[in-house]
Amino acid sequence: MIKAELLGSIANANSSQAGCGCGLLYNVPQARSSREASLLGERLGRIVYSRPVPARGFTHVSISAKDIDESARFYEEVFGMERVPTPNFGRRTIWLQFGRQTLHLFPGDPENAPLHHHFGLDVDDFEAVYRKAGEAGFRDTETFWPIYELPDGSVQIYVRDPNGNMVEVNCPDASVLDPSIVTDLRKLSDDVPQNDESRRGTLYPGLREHTLA
16 A cells, blocks of 8 residues: 555545545555556546665666677677676567666667667777767767866766667766877866756766865
């Protein structure tokens, strides 16, 4: 059961409940479908969960590919991911492990995915990925350009796998990069003004303390 607070009145609420002049507390069943969830939302208004269940971390990211073997080779050869045993889901899938996370590949058409959908990877050698992306031609130079240094000093570059999925590759510290290798790095703040709050944004929470510029 979900404990939900009704903000406003319900047309069919009984008079004793409606007369209290405050938010009403209900126990309502879990919606079994998106249609049922929509109807439930219309009836109750905005649902406020009484207590969140903290997420402990990501376990995996799942993306589609027209050719999952081609995509798997890309992630193996560029990012050093390793194929691991995969349950049988009734259609062929490939799981790739990196650290404690996995990337799941399944058959599909990534062209139907929204243009800016992507996931981000921290890598051991940002400059090596930069060189590979330029030499092999898989850097994305249309959606996000140029390579930006963010206010926290981190860097982001975008690439595309062979099936068109976008991947963001990050480096935590722009100062360690060789400008003779990474030749087109720009500060985001040079192109887009940053306020006090946006200057505190970071790709690496907890990595280091930040001070306002």
